[in-house]
Amino acid sequence: MPAEIPEIAEAAPPKPKAPRKPRAKSEVKEGREPKEGSGKFKKDREESIDLKKLARDERTWKIIGTVSLLMAIFLFIAFVSYFFTWKEDQDKVLNNAGAFLIDDEIRVANLLGRLGAFTAHFFIYRGFGVASVLFCTFFLVVGVNLLFERKVFSIWRNLKYITFGLVIASVTLAFLLPSHANGYEFPFGGRVGNMISDWLGRFIGTAGTAATLLVVGVSYLIWQFNPTFKLPERKPKPEPVPQALTGFEPEPGEEDTEDAPAPEMTLTEKSGAKLMIAPGLLDEKEAEAAVAEEKPNQLKGEGGMQFVPTVNDQYSGVPFEIIERTDDEDAEEELPEEEEELQPEEPEIELQDEDLPQEREVVADILHQHDLEITPTEPVRIAVVPPDPAPSAAAVIMPDLPVEPVAKAEPAPVIPQSALELEIKEAEPEEEIDHDVVQEGKGYADLAPYDPILDLRDYKHPHTDLLEVHGSERVDHDPAELEANKNQIISTLGHYDIKIQKISATIGPTVTLYEIVPAAGVRISRIKNLEDDIALSLAALGIRIIAPIPGRGTIGIEVPNVKKSVVSMRTMLASDEFRNSSLQLPIAIGKKIDNKLFVADLATMPHLLMAGATGQGKSVGLNAILVSLLYKKHPSQLKFVLVDPKKVELSIYRHIEHHFLAKLPGEEEAIITDTKKVIATLNALCIEMDNRYDLLKEAGARNIKEYNEKFTKRRLNPQKGHQYLPFIVLVIDEFADLIMTAGKEVEMPIARLAQLARAIGIHLIIATQRPSVNIITGTIKANFPARIAFKVSSKIDSRTILDTGGAEQLIGKGDMLISYNGELVRLQCAFVDTPEVERINDFIADQRGYPQAFLLPEYVDEKELEKNGDFDSGDKDPLFEDAARLIVQNQMGSTSLIQRRMKLGYNRAGRLMDQLERAGIVGPNVGSKAREVLFKTETELMEHMSMLG
Numbered sequence: 001m002p003a004e005i006p007e008i009a010e011a012a013p014p015k016p017k018a019p020r021k022p023r024a025k026s027e028v029k030e031g032r033e034p035k036e037g038s039g040k041f042k043k044d045r046e047e048s049i050d051l052k053k054l055a056r057d058e059r060t061w062k063i064i065g066t067v068s069l070l071m072a073i074f075l076f077i078a079f080v081s082y083f084f085t086w087k088e089d090q091d092k093v094l095n096n097a098g099a100f101l102i103d104d105e106i107r108v109a110n111l112l113g114r115l116g117a118f119t120a121h122f123f124i125y126r127g128f129g130v131a132s133v134l135f136c137t138f139f140l141v142v143g144v145n146l147l148f149e150r151k152v153f154s155i156w157r158n159l160k161y162i163t164f165g166l167v168i169a170s171v172t173l174a175f176l177l178p179s180h181a182n183g184y185e186f187p188f189g190g191r192v193g194n195m196i197s198d199w200l201g202r203f204i205g206t207a208g209t210a211a212t213l214l215v216v217g218v219s220y221l222i223w224q225f226n227p228t229f230k231l232p233e234r235k236p237k238p239e240p241v242p243q244a245l246t247g248f249e250p251e252p253g254e255e256d257t258e259d260a261p262a263p264e265m266t267l268t269e270k271s272g273a274k275l276m277i278a279p280g281l282l283d284e285k286e287a288e289a290a291v292a293e294e295k296p297n298q299l300k301g302e303g304g305m306q307f308v309p310t311v312n313d314q315y316s317g318v319p320f321e322i323i324e325r326t327d328d329e330d331a332e333e334e335l336p337e338e339e340e341e342l343q344p345e346e347p348e349i350e351l352q353d354e355d356l357p358q359e360r361e362v363v364a365d366i367l368h369q370h371d372l373e374i375t376p377t378e379p380v381r382i383a384v385v386p387p388d389p390a391p392s393a394a395a396v397i398m399p400d401l402p403v404e405p406v407a408k409a410e411p412a413p414v415i416p417q418s419a420l421e422l423e424i425k426e427a428e429p430e431e432e433i434d435h436d437v438v439q440e441g442k443g444y445a446d447l448a449p450y451d452p453i454l455d456l457r458d459y460k461h462p463h464t465d466l467l468e469v470h471g472s473e474r475v476d477h478d479p480a481e482l483e484a485n486k487n488q489i490i491s492t493l494g495h496y497d498i499k500i501q502k503i504s505a506t507i508g509p510t511v512t513l514y515e516i517v518p519a520a521g522v523r524i525s526r527i528k529n530l531e532d533d534i535a536l537s538l539a540a541l542g543i544r545i546i547a548p549i550p551g552r553g554t555i556g557i558e559v560p561n562v563k564k565s566v567v568s569m570r571t572m573l574a575s576d577e578f579r580n581s582s583l584q585l586p587i588a589i590g591k592k593i594d595n596k597l598f599v600a601d602l603a604t605m606p607h608l609l610m611a612g613a614t615g616q617g618k619s620v621g622l623n624a625i626l627v628s629l630l631y632k633k634h635p636s637q638l639k640f641v642l643v644d645p646k647k648v649e650l651s652i653y654r655h656i657e658h659h660f661l662a663k664l665p666g667e668e669e670a671i672i673t674d675t676k677k678v679i680a681t682l683n684a685l686c687i688e689m690d691n692r693y694d695l696l697k698e699a700g701a702r703n704i705k706e707y708n709e710k711f712t713k714r715r716l717n718p719q720k721g722h723q724y725l726p727f728i729v730l731v732i733d734e735f736a737d738l739i740m741t742a743g744k745e746v747e748m749p750i751a752r753l754a755q756l757a758r759a760i761g762i763h764l765i766i767a768t769q770r771p772s773v774n775i776i777t778g779t780i781k782a783n784f785p786a787r788i789a790f791k792v793s794s795k796i797d798s799r800t801i802l803d804t805g806g807a808e809q810l811i812g813k814g815d816m817l818i819s820y821n822g823e824l825v826r827l828q829c830a831f832v833d834t835p836e837v838e839r840i841n842d843f844i845a846d847q848r849g850y851p852q853a854f855l856l857p858e859y860v861d862e863k864e865l866e867k868n869g870d871f872d873s874g875d876k877d878p879l880f881e882d883a884a885r886l887i888v889q890n891q892m893g894s895t896s897l898i899q900r901r902m903k904l905g906y907n908r909a910g911r912l913m914d915q916l917e918r919a920g921i922v923g924p925n926v927g928s929k930a931r932e933v934l935f936k937t938e939t940e941l942m943e944h945m946s947m948l949g
């Protein structure tokens, strides 16, 4: 008996792992703000990020895959070698126990040395016996899956099969070949198998064990291979010919007719002679039609014969005979006699094999293509009839199978030539040709559908691990707080003689909605008018009264919670509602008062206006929208145009320029911060819009969805300028700033885009701190039906954004009102912090992108061109040079300076300034400010003037 491996008695018990402490909110904050955080905390955080990165790195997985594959190979060799060397090595392993691996003196026979012998011994002897080979399969599956980054086999399923397989196989082998009972020493079932088998034997006896193993084994096989059990059919029916082979679709019900005669297989020679194989699978008409129409799927036999291919495996190996029929017989004989003629019982016209060697070869060839065979020793019967006008047929007849002769065509009656009439056939209507479909080679439309994401096929969408959970997601409710608020509401209303029938509360993340049903006869407007009084008596900021709640017939009083919960972006994006959303541009904005997620489609909004006083959550809201889109869309489907006059808010997105950003050609930075460039970009977007409309018109599509569908189905020719159109989302932060500096020049293209761009996939998101009427003008408002208001400073501002008050009563920190689809909903905006956005951007930027940003059309300012191109030196004012010098000396492009110093009238000074601008000496007019002077010194000016002439 082999010695047992001594148990390690003094092994220290493993220390229980400390449970992972949820990170306190204060820690998260510290992590974000290094100034406040201690050095130690910061280090921890960096380490955890590195580990996470490592786990996400595909190279890590490839290395694990390689190791798994090597493991599979190692185990396989060790096991196979063990099968032959176990006797030699077993004693050495058992007797040397712990020292076996270390002692260099021990020599073993296993191909993989001591390690191989030890591993194989461990798995086979101590483990599962021969069934241990299944471990190789497991490592192979893991290795292949990780290395090829594909789910070639499901690891989980294999794990299940292997676990059960190990147990069942080892027990069965131990039961059938017990290593201790019959003198075998080879551990077929391993120790585990032996143990279970012994136990079963004692528990249910040998017969019971055998029955159990049989049942379990069969069940396992059924589970793994799911075989189909069928009783043998009574009468085999000829199988239908695959449509792909014949080109014919079976007539409805045809294949089911029980007693339909076995159809013939007809082979027709080009010359007109027929070879019939009976019974084949096409009926005569079909076969002839196929021949007449020269169906493209007819096969060409050797020797210039064309065949209607048919297949029927049931005749495989049936011997054939060759029969010849003479022309005369064929012409004279009536159909029934002809049938008789073809019967195998009349062998007087039998031909020997060598008489028709070519035909036999061709028939053999054709039959071989369909896995049928002519037995070389048996004669083949073929009836041969020469071509028309004396029609001929050669039939290969299978003995003992019903034979149907080919019906001969009636000879056409001869009509006197003079009586011949000219039949004028109407021309077939001409096929309409769609010139947009590329007709080259196989045909553009026949290719597989175009998939825009294939350009960056390896692109991986960001995962939710990049985001954090901020604070507690649970909405806590304090019953005392609820009760107090309820009593307060009832007593306040009581002061004004307002009785209520019922009161209920819905607890949201930031506010609780108390819904009251007033007693009969109470006027709703009275409650509405008492809004401020109720707020005062509840002593809470942010009370909003909704009287009545649309569609509910109740009155709502929203009261802020004492303890507010943060809605993490991670929760929003990990939700089924967002992940499974089929919206075109889904944006997860926040949670409603009833804690339901608010996910909307930017494509249907179709533009969004956001306003809110500073520090109330506007930037976080913008990030939440951008992050939602980044999580859902592929770079080929979406492009952002980002305008950020503040230069700091959106700059984190600059790293994803090659994936998701669009810019003007020749620009260095994709994120636009300069007003002049904003104007050019907006105009370029207008050109893009016009171009897209042209494309849609040509394609006969009404919107981008229809257009892209047509394009992906390859019904639009890329050579005619058609291309897959990504959505473009224009985001403008600090819109007020832009309007202040560029006014109409910005407003006009934005209004145009807002009015027209929805159908062609350009959507606008505009954010502003100052929602005054001169910034959010009527034109802008009319085209932005979806609006978000964070807390604003006055009721007037709230009206400017939402057309109603309420936003001034919000409590900040992402508390917001959204006006969408004609409804006003209070939401708690999802929170996503800057480091999270950075991580998402890095994750995207680390992947392969396009060679450059998506290029918008070039925009040339015609006015600039005019001004610059118009300068005519012959036309210039006599005082032009003096004025130029004056401006350069003073470095101030001001008309009044010219007016005052040169004592000129306003008009002449203005004209001079225009000429200076056209000559490129001063910049364009920028409102009330002085123009920019483009030359610093007089010498530079003189050089420039000499060039102007």
Ligand SMILES: Nc1ncnc2c1ncn2[C@@H]1O[C@H](COP(=O)(O)OP(=O)(O)OP(=O)(O)O)[C@@H](O)[C@H]1O
Residues within 6 Å of the ligand: 566, 567, 612, 613, 614, 615, 616, 617, 618, 619, 620, 621, 769, 813, 814, 815, 828, 829, 830, 831, 832
């Ligand atoms: N949805 C939210 N949930 C929780 N806290 C929030 C939320 N949104 C904003 N906050 C808090 O409010 C602070 C200010 O938010 P944010 O930077 O978005 O304001 P803002 O309106 O963009 O200000 P500004 O206009 O000055 O840029 C954030 O740092 C955060 O602490």
